[in-house]
Amino acid sequence: MEIAYRYLPAGAQGGVGGDWYDVIPLSGARVALVVGDVVGRGIHAAATMGRLRTAVRTLADIDLPPDELLTHLDDVVIRLSAEASAGPAIEAAGDIGATCLYAVYDPVSRQCALARAGHVPPAVVSRDGTADLLDLPPGPPLGLGGLPFEAAEFDLPEGSLLALYTDGLIEARDHDIDAGIALLRQALAQPAPSLQATCDTVLDALLPADRPHDDVALLLARTHALGACQVASWDVDADPVAVAQARSDVAQQLSRWGLEELEFTTELTVSELVTNAIRYGRPPIGLRLIHDRALVCEVSDTSSTTPHLRRARTFDEGGRGLLLVAQLAERWGTRHARQGKTVWAELNEKPSAGFPTWDSL
Structure with a gap:
């Protein structure tokens, strides 16, 4: 505006x-x-x-x-x-x-x-x-x-x-x-x-x-509007195998936008948010990227349950996803709609140096 x-x-x-x-x-x-x-x-x-x-x-x-x-x-x-x-x-x-x-x-x-x-x-x-x-x-x-x-x-x-x-x-x-x-x-x-x-x-x-x-x-x-070239969205199956496809879709879109330097942090953020939606949310599940002043990742589902950041204990198998998102994102949060919610994360286009790659993991 x-x-x-x-x-x-x-x-x-x-x-x-x-x-x-x-x-x-x-x-x-x-x-x-x-x-x-x-x-x-x-x-x-x-x-x-x-x-x-x-x-x-x-x-x-x-x-x-x-x-x-x-x-x-x-x-x-x-x-x-x-x-x-x-x-x-x-x-x-x-x-x-x-x-x-x-x-x-x-x-x-x-x-x-x-x-x-x-x-x-x-x-x-x-x-x-x-x-x-x-x-x-x-x-x-x-x-x-x-x-x-x-x-x-x-x-x-x-x-x-x-x-x-x-x-x-x-x-x-x-x-x-x-x-x-x-x-x-x-x-x-x-x-x-x-x-x-x-x-x-x-x-x-x-x-x-x-x-x-x-x-x-x-x-x-x-008012000013964001054009179709600034927004990308996908429907995500409520199946854990869909996480890999979501990462691939995101990587291709970032390449189109010339944001390859954000590939690792965005893929990791999307992976955690989509996994949480599949495990704890309800379908349909949607994934959206918005390229404005920053890169915004959004994952929505029809559950009204709000995710909470918690500190995982040493031997816990889960509970670290949102902690990773909070560390990688400039801001993150949840907003509720009449039906369901959207968990979002805003990523800076200049990530900190020294992040590993998927291959190194």
């Missing part, structure tokens, strides 16, 4: 407020976009905002879907409210109100999954210049508890422009929200030489010349 953003606090003192935005890299070359708004202004709202932003990053790190992430974030807000109410009277802020929009874009499938908690809906500008709001289930604001959040998925063709923002951008004393949304759509649809220029166009069209009456966060993201 190509990203541009603006943040304008309402308060002249401190230069901070309760609105925030974030862009978080995820596994599988995906990207999470976040915009949130804590009710209130000043240092208390800013402090709460910082805690929620940190919580979102922690939850995103375990690859939760948007609706599940907001459910956990709702629990965080409830806990923060309880702590504030139990504190000294001079510091207690009572109930904490907040809204949030969380989106995950997948450059392979070109799909974007979004969920919102009482937040204003995002806008999307298609390549023909048409700007519309995405029809998302509204969801309750954070902190109410016990109410569900619902995610929606949209196909975003390459070059689509996604706009996330807070209500301070579209609300003003001289017009209502509907008028603000109309102005936003007009501003987003105007041709501009860059996303930075689009940000300026939007702010000039919707905000007064002086400081806004409410905090404003604006996050623009133009």
Whole structure:
């Protein structure tokens, strides 16, 4: 994604407020976009905002879907409210109100999954210049508890422009929200030489010349897709003999990409992940390589069991596979889907020297 953003606090003192935005890299070359708004202004709202932003990053790190992430974030807000109410009277802020929009874009499938908690809906500008709001289930604001959040998925063709923002951008004393949304759509649809220029166009069209009456966060993201030449996938039989074929397929693909220096580490990683899926998972089993900024190996199956890293004892015959993967990969982890899971490992294109080869083993 190509990203541009603006943040304008309402308060002249401190230069901070309760609105925030974030862009978080995820596994599988995906990207999470976040915009949130804590009710209130000043240092208390800013402090709460910082805690929620940190919580979102922690939850995103375990690859939760948007609706599940907001459910956990709702629990965080409830806990923060309880702590504030139990504190000294001079510091207690009572109930904490907040809204949030969380989106995950997948450059392979070109799909974007979004969920919102009482937040204003995002806008999307298609390549023909048409700007519309995405029809998302509204969801309750954070902190109410016990109410569900619902995610929606949209196909975003390459070059689509996604706009996330807070209500301070579209609300003003001289017009209502509907008028603000109309102005936003007009501003987003105007041709501009860059996303930075689009940000300026939007702010000039919707905000007064002086400081806004409410905090404003604006996050623009133009989508880019990974082509078929950057992704390779295979179906793997649930049979141990299929591991050798998986290694061979991976070696041939790395040769096509000119990544022969990663052959050993990738084959070993794939071998361990595929073996684990055959032994402990459920078919169908899939293997995928993504060549982006790094090489990503993914093995998926329909079991929901999460693999755990453990230290094998001296005479154990197993238990060392994930330890090897953790040593070879820059990062690795597991993400769950509606059905099944994917175990992934991200490999650096400059592996450490001194690794053995299959022949030497």
